Amino acid sequence: xxxxxxxYLAVFFVVPFYSLARxxxxxxxxxxxxxxxxxxxDFGNYxxxxxxYQDQILRSFGYAFVATILCLLLAFPLAYVIAFKAGxxxxxxxxxxxxxxxxxxxIRTLAWKTILADDGWVVDLLGSVGALPSEGRLLSTSWAVxxxxxxxxxxxxxxxxxxxxxxxxxRLLEASRDLYSPNRRTFGKVIxxxxxxxxxxxxxxxxxxxxxxxxxxxxxxxxxxxxxxxxIQKQFLVVKDYPAAAALSLLLMALILVGVLLYTRxxxxxxxx
Amino acid sequence: xxxxDRIAEANAQIGEIKPKKPFLGGLRFxxxxxxVVAGLVLFYLFLPIFVIILFSFNDPKxxxxxxxxxxxLKNWADPFKYPALTEALxxxxxxxxxxxxIAVVLxxxxxxxxxxxxFRGSKAVDTFLVLPLTAPEVVMGAxxxxxxxxxxxxxxxxxxxxxxxxxxxxFIAMTVRARVRGFDWTLEDASMDLGATPTRTFFKVTLPxxxxxxxxxxxxxxxxxxxxxxITYFVSGSxxxxxxxxxxxxxxxxxxxxxxLATAILLISLLLLAIGTLYRRKRIDx
Numbered sequence: 001x002x003x004x005x006x007x008y009l010a011v012f013f014v015v016p017f018y019s020l021a022r023x024x025x026x027x028x029x030x031x032x033x034x035x036x037x038x039x040x041x042d043f044g045n046y047x048x049x050x051x052x053y054q055d056q057i058l059r060s061f062g063y064a065f066v067a068t069i070l071c072l073l074l075a076f077p078l079a080y081v082i083a084f085k086a087g088x089x090x091x092x093x094x095x096x097x098x099x100x101x102x103x104x105x106x107i108r109t110l111a112w113k114t115i116l117a118d119d120g121w122v123v124d125l126l127g128s129v130g131a132l133p134s135e136g137r138l139l140s141t142s143w144a145v146x147x148x149x150x151x152x153x154x155x156x157x158x159x160x161x162x163x164x165x166x167x168x169x170x171r172l173l174e175a176s177r178d179l180y181s182p183n184r185r186t187f188g189k190v191i192x193x194x195x196x197x198x199x200x201x202x203x204x205x206x207x208x209x210x211x212x213x214x215x216x217x218x219x220x221x222x223x224x225x226x227x228x229x230x231x232i233q234k235q236f237l238v239v240k241d242y243p244a245a246a247a248l249s250l251l252l253m254a255l256i257l258v259g260v261l262l263y264t265r266x267x268x269x270x271x272x273x
Numbered sequence: 274x275x276x277x278d279r280i281a282e283a284n285a286q287i288g289e290i291k292p293k294k295p296f297l298g299g300l301r302f303x304x305x306x307x308x309v310v311a312g313l314v315l316f317y318l319f320l321p322i323f324v325i326i327l328f329s330f331n332d333p334k335x336x337x338x339x340x341x342x343x344x345x346l347k348n349w350a351d352p353f354k355y356p357a358l359t360e361a362l363x364x365x366x367x368x369x370x371x372x373x374x375i376a377v378v379l380x381x382x383x384x385x386x387x388x389x390x391x392f393r394g395s396k397a398v399d400t401f402l403v404l405p406l407t408a409p410e411v412v413m414g415a416x417x418x419x420x421x422x423x424x425x426x427x428x429x430x431x432x433x434x435x436x437x438x439x440x441x442x443x444f445i446a447m448t449v450r451a452r453v454r455g456f457d458w459t460l461e462d463a464s465m466d467l468g469a470t471p472t473r474t475f476f477k478v479t480l481p482x483x484x485x486x487x488x489x490x491x492x493x494x495x496x497x498x499x500x501x502x503x504i505t506y507f508v509s510g511s512x513x514x515x516x517x518x519x520x521x522x523x524x525x526x527x528x529x530x531x532x533x534l535a536t537a538i539l540l541i542s543l544l545l546l547a548i549g550t551l552y553r554r555k556r557i558d559x
Contacts, residue, residue: 004378008442085304213503
């Protein structure tokens, strides 16, 4: 029963990585219109890619890290209220949380372009309380890109958090109370440890797509905020320097794979979907 | 120290003589503060959606629909004004339907096998299934592109389908697996003990049990396919899907009809969601 599915994934998920690896070790010739690749064990592509795009790699990981933290801070109170305080409105609230994500990702990001515009009310508001970034605007800054990343993947933080909070047996909280634990302590010693699988799963599900994204940087950022995804996309589809782009992709995948394998080793795969 | 903190502290001190409060009555910052924060986050989630709906009634002067110019209904009167946009939407619906249909079969079989049998290497299969979900989309798109280049396949409808099925299979397998994990499989034994053939057991017992999980997974997979931009961008050739059209529009001209169709899709999803909920409630009642 598992054979057809696994065979499909072998051909269209594993073999592509072989192609990618082969491409990353080839040397390129020909023109932009007809690139010619010859396989040459050319590891130079890797050192070259890393040397040229170090900034973008670091920036991607930095942005994704900040976006993940922001998602966690925003998602926790909401998931908490839905899990413990919503009562009969629980399902309605869950539906409301999911609803915005029925609008195409690109259009949502475009809407942020309107909201964060230089003459918009958000900039006015932040300007009047003196909270604008040093550029004096929001659009085209790192914060706009990080904000976009946070918005677009926060749902992947809310849902796992909700699931792990929902599983907490209320009797444990009562027990903690009955044993005279102050609320703060109940939170730190009971709720947080039990919510940890959700926190970790959510962080992974937010961090990974954020690292590889190029749309937020493209729509909301500037040339100063390009991420590794922008480089890979451009090298593959515009410049057509396949070996360099392939080397960068594999580098990114390798870095992420280490994290994923550590995660599944420690916690299994059950909290991820 | 805020008033809420003081109250919480006082409550904690007299907690032993007070009647039981609902659990976690006042966390560090009071209950209502928590609700306000949650409400603000919910508002944040909906802010762009309000903007999208509002701007579907905008009457933009230039080529871009980014600043408010004036109210008009003409975009809604003529949602299919741009044939290229309509065609792109049709293409997306087509790809989402076909790829989901294929991925549901492959993914469900995987899920059932994983839940019912613990075979050698099933743990490895588990981890393997997670990988497509955790590979960044640009890497998946890039690797598929190099594969198609190696094969010498031209990018287009078929390559988009192949790519979408690849990320949907894992997704469906994981979702269905999560839904069917708690089932009582001895029902199947009961069915066979009562003389039903394995085929009959599958269609009469197993399938009805897992259908709700499959439907949920298929709906999510359909939505994922409809929304996918990054992977599709790498393997699309000259085929244009709805997200690809939007991206091209950002570089050239953004007609308000994009907002009209986005709002319409949102309304239709909302309607389906409501019907689904009502239907389920009715079944529980009866």
